[in-house]
Amino acid sequence: MTGTGRAADSRATDNRSRPDRQDRTARGIMELVAPAGTPAALRTAIAAGADVVYCGFRDATNARNFPGLNFSRDELAAGIAHAHARGAGVYLACNTYPQAGREHLWRQAVDDAASLGVDAVILADIGLLGHARDRHPDLRLHLSVQASASNEDAIAFYQRHFGVRRVVLPRVLSLADIAALNHRITVETEVFAFGGMCVMAEGRCALSSYVTGESPNTTGACSPAAHIRYQPDGDATLARLGAVTVDRFAPGEPVGYPTLCKGRFTPRGATPGTASGPRRDGVYLFEDPVSLNVEAMLPELAAAGVRAIKIEGRQRGRAYVEAVVAAFRRALDQAGRDEPATAGTLAAMSEGGSGTAGAYRRGWQ
Numbered sequence: 157m158t159g160t161g162r163a164a165d166s167r168a169t170d171n172r173s174r175p176d177r178q179d180r181t182a183r184g185i186m187e188l189v190a191p192a193g194t195p196a197a198l199r200t201a202i203a204a205g206a207d208v209v210y211c212g213f214r215d216a217t218n219a220r221n222f223p224g225l226n227f228s229r230d231e232l233a234a235g236i237a238h239a240h241a242r243g244a245g246v247y248l249a250c251n252t253y254p255q256a257g258r259e260h261l262w263r264q265a266v267d268d269a270a271s272l273g274v275d276a277v278i279l280a281d282i283g284l285l286g287h288a289r290d291r292h293p294d295l296r297l298h299l300s301v302q303a304s305a306s307n308e309d310a311i312a313f314y315q316r317h318f319g320v321r322r323v324v325l326p327r328v329l330s331l332a333d334i335a336a337l338n339h340r341i342t343v344e345t346e347v348f349a350f351g352g353m354c355v356m357a358e359g360r361c362a363l364s365s366y367v368t369g370e371s372p373n374t375t376g377a378c379s380p381a382a383h384i385r386y387q388p389d390g391d392a393t394l395a396r397l398g399a400v401t402v403d404r405f406a407p408g409e410p411v412g413y414p415t416l417c418k419g420r421f422t423p424r425g426a427t428p429g430t431a432s433g434p435r436r437d438g439v440y441l442f443e444d445p446v447s448l449n450v451e452a453m454l455p456e457l458a459a460a461g462v463r464a465i466k467i468e469g470r471q472r473g474r475a476y477v478e479a480v481v482a483a484f485r486r487a488l489d490q491a492g493r494d495e496p497a498t499a500g501t502l503a504a505m506s507e508g509g510s511g512t513a514g515a516y517r518r519g520w521q
């Protein structure tokens with residue numbers, strides 16, 4: 157067992173003596189929803205203080221379908237038992253769009269999740285929502301961010317037709333938008349709190365498809381690992397996705413995982429290397445590699461009526477999950493007190509070493 161594992165397991169015991177999520181709900185504390193890419197990450201997240209973990213089956217039914225990740229049916233059953241014994245919950249993400257002729261795979265995922273006793277399924281497709289509504293009327297339905305429902309009418313549609321109880325809001329809304337929305341709707345809202353940013357209409361990004369033929373929409377994976385190559389270029393390192401060079405890292409520069417939205421490119425027509433033009437190694441044309449971080453905004457999010465905050469990153473390792481979940485557990489439990497809760501932990505875990513409040517703080521419409 158690793159040192160991290162021992163620490164997590166000892167905290168698992170401590171966790172049982174902490175107030176469970178019903179108690180925290182009664183105290184008005186927002187629910188902390190953590191990623192679990194593996195059964196080990198599930199146990200780590202709960203030990204670190206997650207109220208709920210979200211995970212997916214090991215197939216194309218979830219948007220993080222990477223090799224080595226996700227759960228078999230037996231693993232999910234064990235994970236649910238582990239979580240429930242500690243007062244925590246498990247949400248099952250079945251949030252990709254069923255492909256023609258293969259719909260049975262997605263319907264079976266919903267059926268299995270229901271029979272295994274998940275606390276909610278996270279869905280985006282209206283056909284699948286209809287299936288869940290008809291076959292499992294007692295199953296709690298959450299609307300995935302993949303559905304991109306960001307206004308009162310859209311959310312009311314999903315509530316009226318499918319009985320959706322919670323909506324995960326797209327990361328394009330400001331704090332003022334969220335507060336106004338929560339005044340007009342009666343379903344719960346969940347917002348992203350920490351982790352990587354997607355720049356497209358949430359999970360409907362097709363960038364990866366152009367280069368690899370695979371994307372979150374089709375196989376559940378953006379920038380699939382089988383298409384990634386790192387190769388030396390003099391003293392530098394090229395990060396390539398298929399036939400495309402996505403980034404060039406200078407000697408000593410941390411080498412990141414290449415996704416097209418966060419690659420550095422030289423725009424057509426620009427003159428590389430000039431003072432006014434892009435740097436020779438390109439610029440971030442779509443999005444900088446930064447992490448969303450709402451730690452400083454937790455009281456405002458709670459005041460805006462947000463019910464739950466979500467940490468991105470089912471593809472992250474246990475050490476990351478443990479550090480980020482523990483930091484947010486402290487931050488939520490200490491909200492309103494003067495002392496800093498996380499002592500720089502979250503800044504150190506940020507992608508690219510820097511954080512952003514994203515659209516939550518934007519002043520423009």
Ligand code: SF4
Nearest residue numbers: 354355356361378417
């Ligand atoms: S390419 Fe970027 S925006 Fe598109 S799915 Fe991947 S991470 Fe998200």
